[in-house]
Amino acid sequence: MFRLALDAMGGDYAPLQIVRGGILALKEFPNLFVYFVGDKKEIEPILEPFKEELSGRFEIVDAPEKIEMNEPPSKVLKKKNSSLYVAGKLVREGKADALVSAGNTGAVLAVGKFVIGAIKELERPAIGVAFPNPKGQTVLLDVGANVDVKPRHLVQFAVIGHTYAEEILGIKNPRIGILSIGEEEGKGNELVKETYPLLKETKLNFLGNAEGRDIFNGQFDVVVCDGFVGNVVLKSAESLGFTILNMIKEEIRKSFWAKLGALLMQRAFRKLKQKADFAEYGGIPLLGAKAPVIITHGRANAKAIRNAVKAAMDFYTHHFNDVLRKNLIELSGEVLQKGKNNKNV
């Protein structure tokens, strides 16, 4: 039995779409148990029609306190009766195996980092995004959990990315790069220059510097960077995707033939949009937390929540954290040992 803590109150369409997403998942996955965490008064009526069908498969945990949009993490951690905090506590106490939330990213991060915490082999969990490339996917991490980092953290991110690519995306011996400007060793900022030799020492398949273009061209399977750069890339990529689609629409609007053409291409465009919607698809994992934590888009609907639940189950059934622990010791042992003795590395 896989027991999920679902933050029923986070997201733009909470609780209706979130709870419906949980119901979708319960119907599809027979081994799933869901804690619907949130305002019981609001959640219960949505679940009412499914009470018998899903009997024994779920529990409503009352947590009426509200987290506002853009509430700072320090405040979030004080609201101990919020749906998010209570869901996190269920995971910490071992009652649930994973957390899914469509709440604001900063709040979910805070609960992931401080209520659930990182596995003990790791100092900091990281957020990973799998971007589409012509041949498959490239994992970029960290995309926002850690703003100012040390070289040893980037080494840890590399091992996390390796494990994600190999275990979840099925990429054997993933090609690892460090995000920089210029291909050659010695190019980049201070952080990159200090991290490069450490990554060379690991047993990872480290190919060297990756440039911005390498996130999307399929030359690397995993690209590591600090959470500041990664977040900027993630948000600019999302936005550029929209801008390009809007430009296409704008050009289409201008001509009758283009309009007709677009009509014929409708199916192709729809498929494309699915592929490009990397944030929507299955949510974004906080990698290295003691249990799977999946952050979905604030706009998540029932289908997106179902995908996020599926993603959390994948981490669980692949024993992601066990493999990650092993990899942290086997692939980067010496480097991390050095880091423990010298906090400047």
Next chain:
Amino acid sequence: MFRLALDAMGGDYAPLQIVRGGILALKEFPNLFVYFVGDKKEIEPILEPFKEELSGRFEIVDAPEKIEMNEPPSKVLKKKNSSLYVAGKLVREGKADALVSAGNTGAVLAVGKFVIGAIKELERPAIGVAFPNPKGQTVLLDVGANVDVKPRHLVQFAVIGHTYAEEILGIKNPRIGILSIGEEEGKGNELVKETYPLLKETKLNFLGNAEGRDIFNGQFDVVVCDGFVGNVVLKSAESLGFTILNMIKEEIRKSFWAKLGALLMQRAFRKLKQKADFAEYGGIPLLGAKAPVIITHGRANAKAIRNAVKAAMDFYTHHFNDVLRKNLIELSGEVLQKGKNNKNV
């Protein structure tokens, strides 16, 4: 008379396409004079047929030494008979008013920074790119000239960007942002947090933190960042653009109706490609050098070179550097004064 130093040997299609680009520009702009700098043996035959028509409008300056791809800046600056170095020297000595080169970016930067140099009111020139947005353009800088920067440099970049947006792009009182993660003051890395209050002190129209998405959504006219982050954004945006276009092609290939549709949309796609090809269009300026320096793509053809020459002329005829000097003093006076007394700012 506007006298241009054209590096005839830089770029994938040099010297033929570069020289042809110079000829295109000479035919179109009657006030233009071009120094074709490079291997005279190779350049002369290309210009031969235009000798009479363009008599007195150009001069070939022999500079036979070659700069290799990826040659480090330190080496570039020692090759004093290379086309790029000699072209830079023509500008430094006041014989030419601007430099255009399709050579490798690092090499052009080195010559721009160390042979031509920055205007004296400025510590470091910056590379600016004007990205398309739904309503117009957004200038991002620096995108690669300065990797590790101090807060005061970002303030200088903001004034440079303001001047570029106002004088060259015609945007009145441009809205300035600093690239960060999260909208609120206090979000970001150390550099951003230290720079934010300095930017608030200036007389610029400073709106606060811009996120990655704001580079492409039209909410800001100028976004400043260090050259590491900017370069990563530039290269990932170029690459994502290609990836999306390739995905469209891939989907089109799969269906007859989509193929037909694409045929009808051909014109629209062509226009879109032009708009998206921001690096191609007119090249990228090194802003704040003593004279306009335009770096074009290595793949630049004659048309791209013509566009770059036009861009250099625009900077010259708008007296960009005079306005920039004035703005540096009037818009950021106190902040920069503080910076001069405390190099940690």
